[in-house]
Amino acid sequence: MIVGKLIGSTADWMCSASGESSVVMSSRLRLARNLAGHAFPTWADKNERQKVYDEVIPAVRSLQALREPLVIDGMDNFSMIEKQLLVEQHLVSREHAAKGPGSGVAISGDRGVSILVNEEDHLRIQAFSAGFDLVSVWEVVAAVDDALEAGMAFAYSSDFGYLTACPTNVGTGMRASAMLHLPGLVLGEQINQIVQAVGKLGLAVRGLYGEGTEALGNLFQISNQMTLGESEAEIMARLGKVIRQIIEHEQNARASLLERKSRMVADNVGRAYGILTNTYSIASKEALNLLSVIRLGIELEMVPEEIRKTVDELMVWTQPAHLQAKEERKLSSEDRDGLRADLIRERLKGLGKPDAGKVVEPPDDPAGRGKQSKKDE
């Protein structure tokens, strides 16, 4: 039922802005909340979970942010393909997609807000925005939190703050994160150093689909680890500061690649474009990785800007469930690879081609040769 809405277009926050802020694909913030007087979902029996569900859903329905929702429903009412689509669009967690009766999800019409009911906690309230904008996602989530708290009692301790099923969320219950596109640091082989440094600052670095997943497409999710002992504002300030530093490192890495290894980068970008526009069979991971490289090409002005929106959309649409939803049937992995290739070729056709001519020095550049001979003298 909601398939058409999910695959008809991408949400605004899934397609990134250009310019400086484009290193950050999107920002996300979520709060974990639980109803006082009820066992956490994992410990609650079916009846108790249903009670929580029945109390929460009407409150969610009346929220301003969900006035024209994309959907508000129990997890048992979604088909397998719908659940996978929701995961691929980061609107529900993989764990939540596996839930049945007594668990549910509410998603705003613009897919900027999603509220999970009876995931690990009774309530997970999350908001998304394009680019680097923790403030606006915080405002959206805080408004939902305030509105809900006005009508129900959240489990709260004056010593610890909000109580949550997992101790790592106790306190603010807040996890703020940004999805960073870091091809420069990956190509420049500095990424491991950055990941380690970020870890030492008490922040977590994860792959595209969150905890325990691979960093596909040079995409890294950076989030706060601690929820206790710091205010929401302090968490966001600290995370923001680190992210701004990573952005700077990424931009330095790109500038350095352009200056010292322009031909290598142009080759990477060119090959990615060449493969994507001519393949007849491509796996999901390879597609994502190559699209990521084209995205770098756009930032480095080797590929025209006009291709950006399509590249961002393809990063979403080439995922397995998206392809199957489009075809309205279950596909073998081989068929998916074929359809994925057809979709990418079709969508990229006629859009701007790479032209690295202005950034790549010819190997037989007479100026370069002159410099070399001077050095040799």
Place this chain on the structure above:
Amino acid sequence: MIVGKLIGSTADWMCSASGESSVVMSSRLRLARNLAGHAFPTWADKNERQKVYDEVIPAVRSLQALREPLVIDGMDNFSMIEKQLLVEQHLVSREHAAKGPGSGVAISGDRGVSILVNEEDHLRIQAFSAGFDLVSVWEVVAAVDDALEAGMAFAYSSDFGYLTACPTNVGTGMRASAMLHLPGLVLGEQINQIVQAVGKLGLAVRGLYGEGTEALGNLFQISNQMTLGESEAEIMARLGKVIRQIIEHEQNARASLLERKSRMVADNVGRAYGILTNTYSIASKEALNLLSVIRLGIELEMVPEEIRKTVDELMVWTQPAHLQAKEERKLSSEDRDGLRADLIRERLKGLGKPDAGKVVEPPDDPAGRGKQSKKDE
């Protein structure tokens, strides 16, 4: 001095014919001959080698086939780059390129005949033709052999036939070979089987640059092993028969790929084209392998015929010495890879693009879907 002549154009036999015979890139035949009363080159001292050289060269000069030669000269008069160019064009062996005073080479104006003086034997007479044509190369070589033998005494035994430095050449002194392009058998994973079968028939299978070299670009040289106990006609007939069988196997393999794995082949061809037309740095081996796949694409009508001559030329021109000769200077491997990419992009630009649409079945082909559902019932 001869660089311009070597890189200005490719010889006719280096660019293959289209159609059925295109599985065979070129045919080559050589005779090993030695002057009676002189030690073989390896055992001869400098003086004796020079004597042989001085006797042979005037005779070679007077040959009809060498009336307007590309070059007739001693190996000590070639620069390093010229020697490498001659090797890359298969006009002299790698071993011969390393020779100095007392060794020489004579090459006809059309590069269809080359005569090596004091290689392993006093004389190696060889001729080349495009496609599969052992008869015409035999006629050319036999005419040169007859003309030379009319003026000098060749080492000959009535028991064994022509005597040669290495016993494997005694008898006819003949080695006939064909350069086969076998991408179908390689992609279809049947090549090892064929190579083994050919070996059992007393024929040798070698890589692009002869004995002990890799099979780059899906190119395999098939030649006779035996020179003793069979006449020249018998050797050619036996070799010809086997080559015709391999051609048939290759064509069956291609038909089978097209029928059962058209999408896989289209993907290979498309990616090869995409990479070659967008790369900014490519090694010699990768270039040759990808050009080979495009050549397969032409044969399978996935790539327009108009691109064929350029692909064949690039197989020659992208070799290391050819690039350096064009630039008139020694290049680092990195610079060569860059220039090779620039050359390939430039030459392929504007030529026909792959279009596998007519041979690749869509994964969502309704007919295929119908068949599938029937099976499921």
